[in-house]
Amino acid sequence: KAGVTQTPRYLIKTRGQQVTLSCSPISGHRSVSWYQQTPGQGLQFLFEYFSETQRNKGNFPGRFSGRQFSNSRSEMNVSTLELGDSALYLCASSLETFGGNEQFFGPGTRLTVL
Amino acid sequence: QKEVEQNSGPLSVPEGAIASLNCTYSDRGSQSFFWYRQYSGKSPELIMFIYSNGDKEDGRFTAQLNKASQYVSLLIRDSQPSDSATYLCAVNEETNSKLTFGKGITLSVRP
Numbered sequence: 164k165a166g167v168t169q170t171p172r173y174l175i176k177t178r179g180q181q182v183t184l185s186c187s188p189i190s191g192h193r194s195v196s197w198y199q200q201t202p203g204q205g206l207q208f209l210f211e212y213f214s215e216t217q218r219n220k221g222n223f224p225g226r227f228s229g230r231q232f233s234n235s236r237s238e239m240n241v242s243t244l245e246l247g248d249s250a251l252y253l254c255a256s257s258l259e260t261f262g263g264n265e266q267f268f269g270p271g272t273r274l275t276v277l
Numbered sequence: 278q279k280e281v282e283q284n285s286g287p288l289s290v291p292e293g294a295i296a297s298l299n300c301t302y303s304d305r306g307s308q309s310f311f312w313y314r315q316y317s318g319k320s321p322e323l324i325m326f327i328y329s330n331g332d333k334e335d336g337r338f339t340a341q342l343n344k345a346s347q348y349v350s351l352l353i354r355d356s357q358p359s360d361s362a363t364y365l366c367a368v369n370e371e372t373n374s375k376l377t378f379g380k381g382i383t384l385s386v387r388p
Contacts, residue, residue: 196375205365205379206367206378219375255376259374260374261371261372263309263369264374265323268320268322269320
């Protein structure tokens with residue numbers, strides 16, 4: 164079974180631009196969560212989507228948004244990019260949305276904001 | 278604020294030794310506990326999960342959970358140089374799939 168895929172793998176943007184990242188979960192998985200990883204803050208939860216609905220949201224500004232499609236694929240968007248948005252963005256998929264479900268990570272998208 | 282602490286790092290052990298990685302969490306509502314391994318430049322890989330108090334063994338890995346002490350650990354027996362990585366502890370609640378991660382412990386296994 165194919166794993167979680169993320170595109171693009173690398174992205175370079177300038178301040179003020181916006182970016183869209185894509186995630187395809189493992190086949191049959193309906194929950195997609197997004198995380199930001201930086202050296203200083205570690206892995207931080209952004210949001211989770213299940214059945215095209217946002218189920219949980221972390222403590223990030225409204226510039227960070229996402230959506231999920233009927234085939235469970237998910238996108239996240241960051242508008243008005245800031246230097247501090249440079250990070251590894253990871254998505255994780257799981258079968259269901261309640262706690263205890265194993266979450267499997269994709270390879271990540273490395274975003275650099277100049 | 279819910280916190281997951283992973284202290285006492287980085288950790289260096291000789292090949293063949295037992296590596297012991299520790300994690301404490303602040304939220305008594307936490308129900309599920311996960312250990313991820315992350316190699317440099319790669320994404321986290323799930324290696325163990327545990328839900329009940331006690332030990333859970335999988336090959337060379339043993340996860341230990343003590344909910345009363347809010348403590349979860351990972352033991353790696355017969356450590357190999359290929360085990361050298363950062364190990365991340367993560368917890369979540371029963372009704373919420375959000376994972377709260379610790380900052381990780383970097384393990385180095387010396388040949």
